[in-house]
Amino acid sequence: MTQIELRGVQKFFGAVQVIKDLNLKISDNEFIVLLGQSGCGKTTTLRAIAGLETIDEGDILIDGKPIQHLKAADRDIAMVFQSFSLYPHMSVYENIAFPLRATRKSKAEIEQEVRSVAKTLQISELLDKKPSALSGGDMQRVAIGRALVRRPKAMLMDEPIGALDAKLREEMRAEIKRLHIKQGSTTIYVTHDQIEAMSLADRIVIMHEGVLQQVGSPDEVYSRPANLFVAQFVGSPVMNVADAAVAETASSVSVMVGGAAAGFEFPRALLSKLNGHAGGQLALGIRPEGVLIRRDAADGFLPVETQIVEPLGSFDIVDLKVGSKMLRARTKSGFVSGPGEKVFARIDPAQAHFFDTASGKSLGVRL
């Protein structure tokens, strides 16, 4: 049972504030991913929880007890580093046994626990090797083994698979997930890779310039981004965002994008949901899969011209010129033959997001 709570955490590096009033509750057995670009404060947050950085204000609580004044060694937390940080002069066995040697465990107990962890991670045959003789994936497994062996209150992982190549990264991602399901320890995982975050997390914490942007399940942050930053950071290809103007027509509402004369058709309900923002600074956000295209004209579809086509195997990304703006649409592969083709597009109102461009905040419109 381990709950971690951050209350009003602030951290400065000189005059630069790297963590700004961070509040977060992590429940037992939860897999939390801190996601953000480099320099957003996610790693500093992790290191502050581990006890490798001091915080300037606020509290870090484990199971309700403030621990920010405790030394790293006394927090009973394990950490996996991006560089793995396996001690080069020790064998794999010694590396895994190292945290246990800091405790008063007997030799036999240590041996038993090291072997049991090695078995779980399927690295039993590597125990006598030196870290330099291991592959990247095996180093990773040993690093996780070293973190697991003490049965810590919580596991912290700082981009643990960032140094691996793409294929191995995918394998290890699955393995980390499997391990978490099996061991079920409270885990905080830092990454800048949103695919990693989506696939692993129970909840994703998105940070930007030291400020928490949104906390939510992968589905929540994907389908209900709290602001423009989250909207454009999560999801690949990136969400289309364009300045929009709303005009009322006889039967519906028309949303003009990129200064185009003709607008996309939306249900009338949009007006009431925009709640007075209709005349203000408004941005429309739509993921490429929310831009629907067809070859022949139909109700609500606008004629557009294709620009660039990016075939990505299972689907294509097609750039469509709408007014002065480019909208990226996701189509079946081969649906559009190339640039300059005339097609018809509309925006799926159910997948559309509206943001206040001044504050960047989502207006929470769901149609």
Added chain:
Amino acid sequence: MAAVRTSSEIGLNRVAIVAVLVVTIIFLAPIYWIASTAFKPRNLATTIPPTVVFQPEISPFVKLFTKRSQMRSPPTPEEYAAAPWWERVVFDGGEKIVRDGKGQVQWSGYPSRFLNSLIIAITSTVLAVGMGTFTAYGFSRFKVKGEADLLFFILSTRMLPPVVVAIPMFLMYRAVGLNDSHIGLIILYTAFNLSFSVWLMKGFMDEIPKEYEEAALVDGYTRMEAFFKIVLPEAATGIAATAVFCFITAWNEYAFALIMTNRRAQTAPPFIPSQVGSGLPDWTVIAAGTFLFLLPVAIFTFLLRNHLLRGMSFGAIRK
């Protein structure tokens, strides 16, 4: 894929090999000269042209370690027959080993000087490398106010030629009674080597990723434990390289040793040339003393050669 080498590359390679050979010969020639002279009979030591082929003798070493006097007349056959082999080789050179009233062989000044050299060089090396390692760790890992200035100040102690401070140092040492003492030279060499040791070790410390210690800290160890269990083993290469350099400096130091010591704490470097002045110089004995003096550094360096090779290229290669 094997690179195809052009004839000009092969030619360059040959030139390089010849150049390396020439340089090696130039560097090794004095050592060969010392070693061969140390085993020569006295009358062959100064021949022109030099004698290259000779029957090696052990007598220079016997003479090196014992006090001798000139003999007015050769030893009687009984005396000669009763003498042990090492005394006979001295007789053969027209000298005899001085004995005290009880017949005990009198040692020359060399063994005690050699021992002084060992004590002073080893102790000062241990101190300089030890303190340097801790200091470098501090500079490398913690925010130190005025770090750049402090490091420059440490280095600046090496900018003055030692001779400039020798006389003031001598006067100060005499005032506090440190002249001609082991501790005096140990302090001097430690201070002299410390700046070098701090700078060299800082380079090595900077190369050790700080994640290693952080991992140890998170794994339940104190910073001190992390330092001894993780940082020191990782720094072994750097420590070995630094130790070799410090040891060589302390071992070979001549100027301060000459000025600061005369008997009790005198080291081998000022002692060996002082033997030239006493009577007719016996170059074979001086060569024997120098030859033995070369050995500790050679052995020390040989023992640490694996560390040293890595130490030299440390930082040049990205891991």
